[in-house]
Amino acid sequence: MTSMKNRILLIEDDHRLARSVANFLTEQGFHVKHFISGENLDLLIESNSIDLIICDVMLPGTDGFKIAKRVRHTFDGPFIFLTALSNMEDQLKGFELGADDYLAKPVEPAILLARINACLKRNRRQQSNNEIAVGNLSINNQVRIVKVEQDDVALSRYEFDLLWLLASHQGTQVSREFLFINTVGREYDGLDRTVDGRVSRLRKKLEAVPNINCRISTQWGQGYMLACTD
Known part of the structure; x- marks a missing residue:
C-alpha cells in the first residue's frame, strides 16, 4: 500500500x-485531487501540495x-x-515538454500504478541526490559547484542551470524548447536563440x-546532449 x-x-x-482512476488510486493509498481542465491550477501547484500530475x-x-508547458515553470x-493520442509525434512532444511518462488509453490499472510508483521512486532518488557525475565532470546542485577531477569550473548562474539540466539527461537528447522553458522561464517561440548562445559559451568553458x-x-x-567521450 502506498x-x-x-x-x-x-x-x-x-x-x-x-x-474510476481516482477510486482505484485512493484504494492504493493515494490522495487524489481531480480537475476537469487546466483552469485554476496555479495556486494548487504553487502551494507545493502535489507530488505527481496525471494529465489528459x-x-x-x-x-x-x-498545461505541461505552463506548470513546468x-x-x-x-x-x-494519460491520453487517447497514441501516435509517436504526440508522444515525442509530451516528452519534449518534460513529461516523465506517456500512457495511451485504455491502460490497465496495474500498469498505471506501476508507472506512478516508478516515477515517484525516481523523483525521490533525484531529490536525495544533489550530485551528478558525467565522466570526470561532477556537478553539485546543493552548493552549485562544478569540478573536473579536483579543478573548479567557474560558470555563470545560467550556465550552471543549463549544465545541470543536460547532466540530468546525460546521454540523451534534450530539446531546445525544454531548455528554454526551464532556464529562461517563459514559453519558447521557436525563434529565440538565447539558449543557443548560452550553450555555446558553456561548451567553450x-x-x-x-x-x-x-x-x-x-x-x-533537435537540441543538445551531454555525454562522455571515452
Whole structure:
C-alpha cells in the first residue's frame, strides 16, 4: 500500500474515467485531487501540495500540452500524460515538454500504478541526490559547484542551470524548447536563440578544461546532449 503522503493531481474531463482512476488510486493509498481542465491550477501547484500530475491531452480550453508547458515553470515533480493520442509525434512532444511518462488509453490499472510508483521512486532518488557525475565532470546542485577531477569550473548562474539540466539527461537528447522553458522561464517561440548562445559559451568553458572527458554535442534541429567521450 502506498503512503497517503503521495498526492496526485488528476486532470481529466471524462468524469466516468476520472472517477474510476481516482477510486482505484485512493484504494492504493493515494490522495487524489481531480480537475476537469487546466483552469485554476496555479495556486494548487504553487502551494507545493502535489507530488505527481496525471494529465489528459484533449481537454476543454487549454490542452494538456499547454498545461505541461505552463506548470513546468513551478512544478518539478513527475508528470504523466494519460491520453487517447497514441501516435509517436504526440508522444515525442509530451516528452519534449518534460513529461516523465506517456500512457495511451485504455491502460490497465496495474500498469498505471506501476508507472506512478516508478516515477515517484525516481523523483525521490533525484531529490536525495544533489550530485551528478558525467565522466570526470561532477556537478553539485546543493552548493552549485562544478569540478573536473579536483579543478573548479567557474560558470555563470545560467550556465550552471543549463549544465545541470543536460547532466540530468546525460546521454540523451534534450530539446531546445525544454531548455528554454526551464532556464529562461517563459514559453519558447521557436525563434529565440538565447539558449543557443548560452550553450555555446558553456561548451567553450568546458572544452577549455584540461583532461575533461565529456562534451556537449548539437543534435541538429533537435537540441543538445551531454555525454562522455571515452
